Amino acid sequence: MKNGRRKKRNGQGVGAAGANPSETVDFSENSKSTQRKEGCREMVELSPDELELFVSEAEENINGLENGLLRLEQEGDTSLVAELFRHAHTLKGSAGAAGLTEMSQLGHAMENLLDQVRNGERKVTSDLIDTLLEGVDMLRAMVFSLRQNEPLPNPSPLINQLNAIAERKSLEPESKPAVETSSPSGEVTATLNIFIKPECPMPAARAFQAYLAMSRYGEIVSLEPPVSEIQAGRAKYRLVAQLKFPDGASLNELESELTRFEDLVVEVQRQQDGRKVSEIVTAQKEKEVETTTTTAAELQSVRVSIEQMDALLNLVGELVIERARLERGVRKIAELNANGVAEELQGVTERVSRIVGQLQESLTRTRMVPLSVVFGRFPRLVRELARNMGKKVQLSIEGEDTEIDRALVEKLNECLVHLVRNAIDHGIESPEERIAVGKPAEGLLEISASQSEGSVIVVVRDDGRGIDPNKIRRKAIERGLLTEEQAANLSDDEALQLIFRSGFSTKEEVSEVSGRGVGMDAVKAAMEQIGGAIDFHSQVGEGTTVTLRLPLTLAIIPALLVRIGGRLFALPMHSVTEVLDLTRSDIQVIGQGEKVLMLRGNPLPLCSLSHLLGVRNGLAEKTAVIVRQRERLMAVSVEGVEGKDEIVIKPLGYPLHNLRSFIGATILGDGSIALIVDLNGLAIRR
Amino acid sequence: MVKVADEKQEQERHIVVFRLNGTLFALDIQSVQEIVKQSDIVSVPGAPPFILGIVNLRGRIMAVVDTKRLLGIGETSADKVLVMVAQIGEHLVGFTVDEVEQVTRITSDMVEPVSDLVSPEEARRLEGVLKLDGKLVLLLDANRLLDEEVVSASLAQS
Known part of the structure; x- marks a missing residue:
């Protein structure tokens, strides 16, 4: 098949740029293509089918190479080399056939090195693996650009580097690759600020290209957003990178390569700061190891767009609804006649129900990712922040296996970065200060996750100086948020909650690290947006604990169906703690008609859900549902409870998408609609 | 549904004419699904x-x-209503109508600018007016019917 395709290519004469009908190409003669004018990287005209074929085959080989290289490094099993060689060889051949000369040359250069290993001329060192993995990354980037129908990145520097290594046939472990071995005095550090112009048609792909260009010319010390975000196509506006270059020329080359993209604006700030940077570089090394292992794990999976997943999940949602109808119908038939027909139908229904249930569960699970994808970034972040601020911090991470809906990852990460920055910047004291108050010099920062009652709980705890409620009171008065009297009347805990008020952070607090004017109010808003909640406790001198409560999944949730005003409403189960018979509960009236329900000695505010929602109530309210609203318990009265159900959350649609009282609506088994109440969004009214 | 059978004229368009409290309104058929x-x-509190x-x-x-x-x-009294499903930007939104009169072909030159008879508030939602069989039809602009300003102003009110 491969031959056939190649023939066709040549027959059409499209694969012009150095396509060679034979698989073993003498690339030394073809090297002129690498010297072609900058800015005209090869573009090939493959038909969509051919492109699809080529890309999928190339990806297979690239993945094979990557897997093999990682295993080779870990297991040192040289029999893997033959397989690696085969992957590189196939890739070289099919790229050449498709007219992708440069990709073919890269494959060839990698193949050469692997050949030396196979012949025992070269030892497997981690430097060698690193360099070959760079080749893998480049190949992948080229295939990516090809798929996006964009100019391919330039592999020439890497090809030269690989060839240079191949020429030095020493059995000694290779030192750093050629480009990076120049003397440390020539090293240049620079911060690159890359903006992607809004008119860029494919900003995410451009961001990825910029990242690749940077990693080719220099060593990336820090990168914002992180590589994983860029690879996931979520970096669309701006990249900020700190890079270390072997010499000034590399930086200049990179700059000129980046500025070739007309839709990028590049700002370069040069620094000369040897020591500090090299320290961070060590941290980077560790992180690289981490990323490569995750990439290896990712190879076992298929990429599916969230949109497609949502479409599938919606279909399953429909199925769930129809299942309920079917079950009810069959029950009716069974009531009508008790002969064999009904029984048989019942059997079928039960099986269908079970399968639908399993389908729903496993599909929901495919949206779940372990929290390690979020937590994995933090060791690096904490280390850097602590160093920048002269703090000593020990990070402890727990529960990273806890799974969470993929759609929540981004928001959670956003919140955690903020909380961790706060903890290190404001919470944990300097080593001297800690010793002076009798604490160990090293501060403790804990991030832990667990699952409970359909929620994921993430806790960020530090043993720093805590927050003084009196300071908060003073600040609130200064900012005009409260009068002195109001402030004095607040309990310490209530005073602490003031930090969630928008615009509470003050100028003094705005540091390089946690500044930018985003405060705890932003974290709270982000959590509420995803149906989560935040709770905050602090003890002066002992530390601060922030608890985030997130829904397990956004798509299908268990809910309690309650009746008010003669209609059904759904309450998400994760905010329901128990259901009580109101007629038998101890209810007391305090103050101006405010009702309190005594639950095992605890007074809980009691109010009517119909009143809270603004629904005209119908029948007498006989049932109380104890719910958690912003981490506090309260009782809401309803006319009755219809039962518990798995519901599919559907958006209310334009122009109701911003309504605060409802998360959305769901379609019940009989096709009717129930609104899903957002208890956190409800205004507290009595 | 009605097909646009005529291809020769780009000036021609189809509109759905409907009645609301005795007044005739119309929307371009492109926006009506x-x-x-x-x-x-289901009312939404x-x-x-x-x-x-x-x-x-x-x-x-x-x-x-x-x-x-x-x-x-x-x-509109709530019981059973006729709902015209319209595409507003990328959203589907239903609009109640009393009665659908006709789907008809018009040419652009039949549409006249809105006169001073209507309030500026109302004029913003209109693309123009036209006469059909001697009757006045107000041609609504689907894109401005629910524009952000209208929606946010109403949301702020409630």
Whole structure:
């Protein structure tokens, strides 16, 4: 098949740029293509089918190479080399056939090195693996650009580097690759600020290209957003990178390569700061190891767009609804006649129900990712922040296996970065200060996750100086948020909650690290947006604990169906703690008609859900549902409870998408609609 | 549904003419997806007053606008209503109508600018006016019918 395709290519004469009908190409003669004018990287005209074929085959080989290289490094099993060689060889051949000369040359250069290993001329060192993995990354980037129908990145520097290594046939472990071995005095550090112009048609792909260009010319010390975000196509506006270059020329080359993209604006700030940077570089090394292992794990999976997943999940949602109808119908038939027909139908229904249930569960699970994808970034972040601020911090991470809906990852990460920055910047004291108050010099920062009652709980705890409620009171008065009297009347805990008020952070607090004017109010808003909640406790001198409560999944949730005003409403189960018979509960009236329900000695505010929602109530309210609203318990009265159900959350649609009282609506088994109440969004009214 | 059979004229367009409290209105057929009879409209507490409620449109939740309230010409009684499903930007939104009169072909030169007879507020939602069989038809601009300003102003009110 491969031959056939190649023939066709040549027959059409499209694969012009150095396509060679034979698989073993003498690339030394073809090297002129690498010297072609900058800015005209090869573009090939493959038909969509051919492109699809080529890309999928190339990806297979690239993945094979990557897997093999990682295993080779870990297991040192040289029999893997033959397989690696085969992957590189196939890739070289099919790229050449498709007219992708440069990709073919890269494959060839990698193949050469692997050949030396196979012949025992070269030892497997981690430097060698690193360099070959760079080749893998480049190949992948080229295939990516090809798929996006964009100019391919330039592999020439890497090809030269690989060839240079191949020429030095020493059995000694290779030192750093050629480009990076120049003397440390020539090293240049620079911060690159890359903006992607809004008119860029494919900003995410451009961001990825910029990242690749940077990693080719220099060593990336820090990168914002992180590589994983860029690879996931979520970096669309701006990249900020700190890079270390072997010499000034590399930086200049990179700059000129980046500025070739007309839709990028590049700002370069040069620094000369040897020591500090090299320290961070060590941290980077560790992180690289981490990323490569995750990439290896990712190879076992298929990429599916969230949109497609949502479409599938919606279909399953429909199925769930129809299942309920079917079950009810069959029950009716069974009531009508008790002969064999009904029984048989019942059997079928039960099986269908079970399968639908399993389908729903496993599909929901495919949206779940372990929290390690979020937590994995933090060791690096904490280390850097602590160093920048002269703090000593020990990070402890727990529960990273806890799974969470993929759609929540981004928001959670956003919140955690903020909380961790706060903890290190404001919470944990300097080593001297800690010793002076009798604490160990090293501060403790804990991030832990667990699952409970359909929620994921993430806790960020530090043993720093805590927050003084009196300071908060003073600040609130200064900012005009409260009068002195109001402030004095607040309990310490209530005073602490003031930090969630928008615009509470003050100028003094705005540091390089946690500044930018985003405060705890932003974290709270982000959590509420995803149906989560935040709770905050602090003890002066002992530390601060922030608890985030997130829904397990956004798509299908268990809910309690309650009746008010003669209609059904759904309450998400994760905010329901128990259901009580109101007629038998101890209810007391305090103050101006405010009702309190005594639950095992605890007074809980009691109010009517119909009143809270603004629904005209119908029948007498006989049932109380104890719910958690912003981490506090309260009782809401309803006319009755219809039962518990798995519901599919559907958006209310334009122009109701911003309504605060409802998360959305769901379609019940009989096709009717129930609104899903957002208890956190409800205004507290009595 | 009506097909555009005529290809020769780009000036020609089809409009759906409907009646609201005796007045004739029209929308370009490009914006109209279908017309459905709806009986189970679920009211949404806290929604802006011009929202009649939400409906289950083949498994999808769609908001239904009380067109009369939106245009300030009375209000729709809730029971069973005729809903014109319109594409507003990328959203599907239902609009109540009393009766659909006809789907007809017009040419652009039949549409005249809005006179001073209507308030500027109302004029913003109109693309123009035209005469059909001697009767005045107000041609609504689907894109401006629910524009952000209108919606946010109403949301702020409620």
